[in-house]
Amino acid sequence: MKQSIFTIIKNEPLSSTVCRMVLTGDTSAITKSGQFINIKIDGFFLRRPISVCDYDHKTITILYKVVGKGTQALQKMEPTMSLDILTGLGNGYDITKSGNRPLLIGGGVGIPPMYRLAKDLLAEEKKPLVILGFNTKDEAFYIDEFKQLGIEVLVATADGSLGKKGFVTDIVKSLSNYTYFYTCGPEPMLKALSECTDTSGQLSFEERMGCGFGACMGCSCQTKYGNKRICKEGPVLEKEEIIW
Template sequence: MKQSWFTIEENKPLTSSVYRMVLSGDTSAITASGQFVNIKLDGFFLRRPISVCDYNDSTLTILYKVVGKGTEKMATLLPADKLDILTGLGNGYDTAKSGNTPVLIGGGVGVPPMFRLAKNLVAEGKSPIVVLGFQTAAEVFYKEEFEALGVDVHIATADGSVGVKGFVTDVVKSLSAYTYFYTCGPEPMLRALSDCTTTSGQLSFEERMGCGFGACMGCSCKTKYGNKRICKDGPVLEKEEIIW
């Protein structure tokens, strides 16, 4: 974990509620896709945990959805504004277990970490399949960015306005073969995927956090190996260890 000041380079809406923020700063503590950052906002006691979408040596990209006062505040920030950010939080996805054709499944705000994971897998010579789930066509984001990586992208919408009508599980059940799965999204989606997938996999949990680095025990969950803290021991857990 590292505390640093970042400067906002871009903060633009992708949909009516989802924004992309690009920041410049020290990203050296970020070591894997699936990690998150914790952002301090003026006027708010708790930091806001946001998953990492992408990064390089000097920039960090996050995608966030406006759902409360904190993210409403984030949406008003402008280029050149500075933010106090904790980076390198949580564990990330282990790509060594992927096999050649893993499936990556993101639901809503669980989509962002799938992007960097897809980039890493492609760089390793793998051929990932990407499944993205949204409520409607108006909520779809980052489809073109995934396609630009050269990966096979499937979209599911609950109302059928684009792609497969239904949920990400409907798409996954239709896939002929995959070697492993990675996912991030709301807990009901994660549980449904754990039940319907035919391989092992890694699941990243979205959880309300207090401190974000394991001190307060506010985000603990039960596993076969005892209680684990989503912020410190997660957010990525393996399918076989989860007690639903």
């Protein structure tokens, strides 16, 4: 974990509810897809944990949903403004278990970490298939960005306004030629995927956090090996270890 000051390069809307922010600063603590950052926003006691969508040696890209006062304040921030950020948080995904044809399944704001994961798997000459889930077409984002990587993308919307009507699980149930799965999204989606998938997989949990680095024990998840802190031992957990 590292605390650094980052400067905003870009802050723009992607959909009716989701924005993209690009920041420049010290990214050396970020080593895996699936890790997250914790942002200090002036006027708010707790930092805001947000997954990393992409990164390089000097920039971080995050996608965030505007849902409360904290993210509303983040949305109003402009280029050249600075943010105090903790980086390198969480364990991230283990891509050594992927096999040749992994599924990458993202639901809503669980989609961002799938993007960097897809790039990492492609770099290992794997052939991932991406499944994205939204409530409606108006909330959809980053479909073209995944396609530009040369990846097949399947989309589900709850109201049927884009792609297949239904949920990501409806698409997964129709597939059989995948070797592993990675996912991030709301807990009901994660539970449903655990029950309907035929392979092992890794699930990244979205959870409210106090500190973000394991000190407060406020984001624990029950597993077969005892309670694990989502911010420290997670946010990525193995399918087989989770007690629902």
